[in-house]
Amino acid sequence: AEQLMVNSEKLSVAGQLAAGIAHEIRNPITAIKGFIQLMSSGIAEKQLYYDIMSSEIERIEMILNELLILAKPQAAQLKPADVRLVVSQVVTLLDSQANMNNVQIITAFDTGPAWILCDENQIKQICINFIKNAIEAMPGGGIVRIQLSQQEHGRFILRFTDNGTGIPEEVLSRLGQPFYTTKEKGTGLGFMVSKKIIENHDGTLSVHSKEHEGTTIEVSLPSMQAIEEPPSLDLNRLQV
Ligand code: ADP
Ligand code: MG
Numbered sequence: 001a002e003q004l005m006v007n008s009e010k011l012s013v014a015g016q017l018a019a020g021i022a023h024e025i026r027n028p029i030t031a032i033k034g035f036i037q038l039m040s041s042g043i044a045e046k047q048l049y050y051d052i053m054s055s056e057i058e059r060i061e062m063i064l065n066e067l068l069i070l071a072k073p074q075a076a077q078l079k080p081a082d083v084r085l086v087v088s089q090v091v092t093l094l095d096s097q098a099n100m101n102n103v104q105i106i107t108a109f110d111t112g113p114a115w116i117l118c119d120e121n122q123i124k125q126i127c128i129n130f131i132k133n134a135i136e137a138m139p140g141g142g143i144v145r146i147q148l149s150q151q152e153h154g155r156f157i158l159r160f161t162d163n164g165t166g167i168p169e170e171v172l173s174r175l176g177q178p179f180y181t182t183k184e185k186g187t188g189l190g191f192m193v194s195k196k197i198i199e200n201h202d203g204t205l206s207v208h209s210k211e212h213e214g215t216t217i218e219v220s221l222p223s224m225q226a227i228e229e230p231p232s233l234d235l236n237r238l239q240v
Helices: 002-040 046-071 083-100 120-136 190-200
Strands: 079-082 103-109 115-118 142-150 156-162 204-210 214-221
Touching: 002 046, 046 190, 079 083, 079 120, 083 103, 083 120, 083 142, 083 156, 103 120, 115 120, 120 142, 120 156, 120 190, 120 214, 190 204
Parallel strands: 103 142
Antiparallel strands: 079 115, 142 156, 156 214, 204 214
């Protein structure tokens, strides 16, 4: 009976997600279809149509890219990586985008080498998601602080702190729900995907936020020394 319940629960989550995907992708496709019809009827302003169509296609791409991380659990490859290096690479990647938004990214590594067993691209992905959210939460600019420390029993704690808008209660309660976004150009997938990745790495995620003051996202990941058995990815856990 328990097995049955688990299965039907899974199905409803999958169904929910499928309905969300269908809805999110149908909108831009309907728009593209409409513009193709307008263009084939010979009405002018083609450049404008091209621009809208390409931004709608970009949106579909964005949604699919984020979903692919969930759809391809077998692509996860666990290898040793130093969190400091992974974070540094992501910061380099996002620095110019941060600068353009008057945001400064400051890292503080209060550890030596921080080895974890992970899929490096997935850990990069969560860093990108949290840093981007932080940048987007500070329209007037600000500071993103990334702090890495190690607990006594070996876990690494990675904190992303911004002094942005903060997260109101009603948004906080819906974080991680697919397609929930407060942004005009958001996908509402970043948080859900990050949460799945972290769970898949035996990590935990917590959010502390105060409106008008800012947000701290805290990720805890097991250090390599703390892992007793050779870990293997549990494919079932990634399926939605
Ligand atoms: P998206 O960024 O595409 O909207 P996410 O899943 O990354 O989707 O985030 C969902 C929502 O959570 C955002 O739309 C935003 O309202 C809120 N949020 C996430 N991170 C932050 C943050 N650091 N500060 C304020 N709000 C945030
Ligand atoms: Mg986001």
